[in-house]
Amino acid sequence: MDALQQYNSDSDESNSDTTYQEDKGSNMYLDFFGLKPESHTYFQKRISSCEQDMGRSTSVNIGHIPVIVEIPGTSFWEETQLSDIQILEQTDSIGRKPKPVTCNLEKNEERLRPYDKCLSLNARNKAKTDKDSHASKHTDIARKLYYVHPIVSPHLHGKKSSCVVPSRLEWTHPGHAGACNRLQWNIAAYSHLLVSVSMDTSVKVWNTWSQLDACVRHLRIHDKAVKDVHWNSEGRQLLTASYDRTAAITDVETGTAVNRFHHPGFVTCARFHPVEGRHFVTGTNNVIMRWDVRTPSQPVQTYKYKDNIGQIGDIVFNMEGSVMFSCSDLVCRDSADRNLMAFEVKSGVTLSNQIYQERYTLTRLRVSPMDHQLLAQSQGNYIALFSMDRPYKMNKHRRFEGHMVQGYSVGFDLSCDGSLVYSGSSDGNIHSYNYKSGRRCKEITTGLDVVMDVACHPVLPSTLAACAWDGTVQVWT
Structure with a gap:
């Protein structure tokens, strides 16, 4: 019993440590997603950029180990630069699309809501198809008109045949x-x-x-x-x-x-x-x-x-x-x-x-x-x-x-x-x-x-x- 009380006392002291430092004892720091920040450099950078805007922290137990979890503030959820393919390929654990976030399609392009973004992909493909279709309707302008046709050329200088009905x-x-x-x-x-x-x-x-x-x-x-x-x-x-x-x-x-x-x-x-x-x-x-x-x-x-x-x-x-x-x-x-x-x-x-x-x-x-x-x-x-x-x-x-x-x-x-x-x-x-x-x-x-x-x-x-x-x-x- 004395050993267990000493263990809990050591744990309480370690919980007071600052974030981003892993305890050498039994305690460890996890981010909001339950993962070590150093194992995910993308979210580590996002959290470090929001250091001054961190939200509240809370303590949860994972098994028998108490863990401090820092909940990021609002600046963490600012617009993220993701490509069109990344957005379309993201799925959750059961294959559903994640809740969309606002992203940019291209440089200097107007920012769209996530659902509008997916629609814009189809719109751009449709616009390209319409453009090609529009061009095909006017291909007659580029067609060559003036040449000697193979059906006509043998009769231009040869002997004329008699006409029948x-x-x-x-x-x-x-x-x-x-x-x-x-x-x-x-x-x-x-x-x-x-x-x-x-x-x-x-x-x-x-x-x-x-x-x-x-x-x-x-x-x-x-x-x-x-x-x-x-x-x-x-x-x-x-x-x-x-x-x-x-x-x-x-x-x-x-x-x-x-x-x-x-x-x-x-x-x-x-x-x-x-x-x-x-x-x-x-x-x-x-x-x-x-x-x-x-x-x-x-x-x-x-x-x-x-x-x-x-x-x-x-x-x-x-x-x-x-x-x-x-x-x-x-x-x-x-x-x-x-x-x-x-x-x-x-x-x-x-x-x-x-x-x-x-x-x-x-x-x-x-x-x-x-x-x-x-x-x-x-x-x-x-x-x-x-x-x-x-x-x-x-x-x-x-x-x-x-x-x-x-x-x-x-x-x-x-x-x-x-x-x-x-x-x-x-x-x-x-x-x-x-x-x-x-x-x-x-x-x-x-x-x-x-x-x-x-x-x-x-x-x-x-x-x-x-x-x-x-x-x-x-x-x-």
């Missing part, structure tokens, strides 16, 4: 959200590119033989419906006409409008001059304007008639670019004597206004590459043929009929060798005709509602593009 649907796409008005292939060297314009205000450039997204450019140039489009002689710029009363020249590679040309009314057609590459003409109500790309403020020349000629529907030039032909939607006194007109380009003089005198309006014009004849789409459900030499008479012995127009601005085109004529139709089919005889060859069933326009490929035989009233774009081979 296509029978296989090679490619189809929903295209536009509104009615597709016009489409056109690029020049021969870059004829893998196809452009289409729509009532949904968009202009789209397609590469139908690409393994990536077929739409290589989606251009938002105009605020209202786009009515017509035309490639320039180099195939790198687009001329567009719109109901927002402007015509625009757009660089296809950058997707930006180079110049805008303002008009007093709706611009329904536009065409580059075949010889003067810097000049182009636009059609609006009762007037045709000739522009120079270097002076967008005002037109170089205007072409008018003494009477009203209505809204200009289409414009074409002869091969030399000296004579211009236009068609309009005006019918007067049961006659369309001013519907098809010829102008001299240089002087602006009206050469003829009585080329077509039937009671139907004309909507589209084309020039035959074989014999320089003028073809015109009539609302009488046929395509008429005219001479391009004075006195500009209509050929009454040959016409291409069998398709249906019914008030739509239906387009047509000729094959690259000039042997076939293709026309859209309001019945949803593509009608083909032999150019020399005028007889119908074959009818292509497209499954569309109204075929608004067709475009024959400039070098590939038997390749035809079509667009529809519902915005669909197709390629047939």
Whole structure:
């Protein structure tokens, strides 16, 4: 008993020793976590830094050994610098996440609450994913557009094959959200590119033989419906006409409008001059304007008639670019004597206004590459043929009929060798005709509602593009 009392007396004396010193007897100092400080340098440093802010001390018994435990003050629990991985990997003895403490994610980053920190990790990963997704949506800007496509290159300098009516649907796409008005292939060297314009205000450039997204450019140039489009002689710029009363020249590679040309009314057609590459003409109500790309403020020349000629529907030039032909939607006194007109380009003089005198309006014009004849789409459900030499008479012995127009601005085109004529139709089919005889060859069933326009490929035989009233774009081979 005396020995036990002496043992307790020695213990009481040792308990009065200062902290951070281990008793050589049976007593020892433990930190708040029940561990020796020297065995855990991290917490030892934390406790030593809070020496002046220590809280109360208490005595507890571990087994039969009395131990002094110092409870750290509030400064011990200040924010701790831990990495993201350390926080996510910490668990308690049963695998649960510890009660989170405030920590910094990165240098100079705003301090977050622990739960917000874990959320911020997911947020940063999601932001990176969104950034990559956003970049992938705009990869079309970095895609190479102008090169000689392997499908086109064998036909550029080789012997041209005879064209036959296509029978296989090679490619189809929903295209536009509104009615597709016009489409056109690029020049021969870059004829893998196809452009289409729509009532949904968009202009789209397609590469139908690409393994990536077929739409290589989606251009938002105009605020209202786009009515017509035309490639320039180099195939790198687009001329567009719109109901927002402007015509625009757009660089296809950058997707930006180079110049805008303002008009007093709706611009329904536009065409580059075949010889003067810097000049182009636009059609609006009762007037045709000739522009120079270097002076967008005002037109170089205007072409008018003494009477009203209505809204200009289409414009074409002869091969030399000296004579211009236009068609309009005006019918007067049961006659369309001013519907098809010829102008001299240089002087602006009206050469003829009585080329077509039937009671139907004309909507589209084309020039035959074989014999320089003028073809015109009539609302009488046929395509008429005219001479391009004075006195500009209509050929009454040959016409291409069998398709249906019914008030739509239906387009047509000729094959690259000039042997076939293709026309859209309001019945949803593509009608083909032999150019020399005028007889119908074959009818292509497209499954569309109204075929608004067709475009024959400039070098590939038997390749035809079509667009529809519902915005669909197709390629047939």
